[in-house]
Amino acid sequence: MGVFRAMIARTFSAATSRSLRVCVVGSGPAGFYTAEKMLKAHEEAEVDIIDRLPTPFGLVRSGVAPDHPETKIVINQFSRVAHNERCSFFGNVSLGSSVSLSELRQIYHVVVLAYGAESDRVLGIPGEDLSGVHSAREFVWWYNGHPDLSQLAPDLKNTDTAIVLGQGNVALDVARILLRPPAELATTDIASHALAALKESSIRKVYLVGRRGPVQAACTAKELREILAIKDLYVNIKQDDLQITSADEEEMKNSRIRRRVYDLLSKASSSSQTHPSSGQPELHFTFFRKPDKFLESSDKSGHVAGVKFEKTTLKGSGNQIAAGTGQYEDLKCGLVLKSIGYKSIPVDGLPFDHSKGVVPNIRGRVVSSSDVGQPVDGLYVCGWLKRGPTGIIATNLYDAEETVTSISEDIKKKDLTSEFASGREGLLQLLENRKIKVVTFNDWEKIDSEEKRLGSLMGKPREKLTNWKDLLAK
């Protein structure tokens, strides 16, 4: 028996001593595109993708809106990567609490951090802590069944008005989910707790508020077209706000996206009815308003009742900025969703640029903050953690290519595999010692099947499991 074990051990180490052991932290698009390209570029590489959630795919699962199923098709491609024999997915493994960064760097030759941005930018204005004020990320995670936000219970019954701060695609997503007839959402993969709340929602008016003008609105044509097409929706865009300056013309000349978005907004403004009929849902695009403070309700202490805005005007050229005019205006509401940007979370032992909210890097190579500009051996970054929380799923394709190119160049210069790294075996042993239940891709597929099965009973593509206990029980 001892001889047999020794033989197995020898076979094992013989097979792995030539392998490049890579760990990718984060299983969203950045993580999966990185894994895919590493596997392709290095036939000897073994890639382990870890994620703190039991479920893979990051924001493709928890960020993409339930009524955008085509955007989630990329999961098929990511699943094929996970099925590669040189690739493994390990869920419920958290960087920081399950395993430290320095441990990962000992266990793997190469570590790529692709864990995105799980926090929010804050406005830093009075009243931000009032109840009824949420970040769009929290609201999105809530309706998408993210296990961390299943208990959010946003109050959608105390008011008929919601204010969304921001005019990017995430802002449009939350506005659309609030305004679409719940019957239309009932056949999507929206979380049941959210569907139930939306069915009882009294919200009929949504304001999408931007600091600047229609030319600067960050949304894109497809999403704008979609929200404008909601049946029986009254859309309000003030003609005055559509006046453009030569600086605006210049911005549109340089950007096809901006031109097409502006054109859609103009068309919507001129073709809309003059006023809403009673009970008709309303969508207001409000421009040139910067939030100054959140107003507290006099009836419901501690709860938001409105937002005080300062009117703005645009200054400068190229990237025009909003400057306050000293004039103020209040908008009443019972719910505020801040859609002003995500923010990455720093981790022990990781250089971090707090002002930009990213890990300092040169083309994906993490650079030290103490030994300024010097790349940290074997440590790389990809996705939002690398370049900030912007872009689309496809942006990570090119981002991953850049990071993997850097890794490949570095490997050519220094043969990392000459040093032993225990890789997968080392990680699994460590996690077992810590009694951490690892969720494999196979386990995820059981969750996946169960969700699809439950969904089919309700006419939905899937019924998501939304609490940790259920997800870890599989």
Place this chain on the structure above:
Amino acid sequence: MLASKSLQLGAQAIKGLSRVSHFSKFVAPATITPRKPCVQDGELYSTTATSSADGGNEEKEKISVTFVDKDGEETQIKVPIGMSMLEAAHQNDIELEGACEGSLACSTCHVIVMDVEHYNKLEEPTDEENDMLDLAFGLTETSRLGCQVIAKPELDGLRLALPAATRNFAVDGFKPKPH
């Protein structure tokens, strides 16, 4: 396998003969010897193919398409009429991404039509395609989505360039892009 290969070669030979007399114009079906319909390796008919006016007894006509990758390497393939460039690329192991698998929900199958004449022969992009092209990297005047370019006889000799992945990801001066 061998039998189908010789059928394929036979078809090419016949086409070659016809082409001599017709230059780049489409070869009329009457000059092609009708063959039994068959499915050959890598030549599955696209489910989006429009039905042939000649009935089911003829093998679909194919056009020649050349993909040029970002390093300038060229790969020439034959694409059956009615098949999208995305599907044709995948069947021939050409590295064209297709994250949304042809549902007009991404821009990863972005291709650049290298000859303006061919570009002009394409149907105008729909609003939906234009919305996705807005987001494509390295967009040009003759850019299209590969899943929306469908092989037709007038496109014989089509040359498609895969966009170079030249992006600067430095955070400094990074222009905010939508998500």
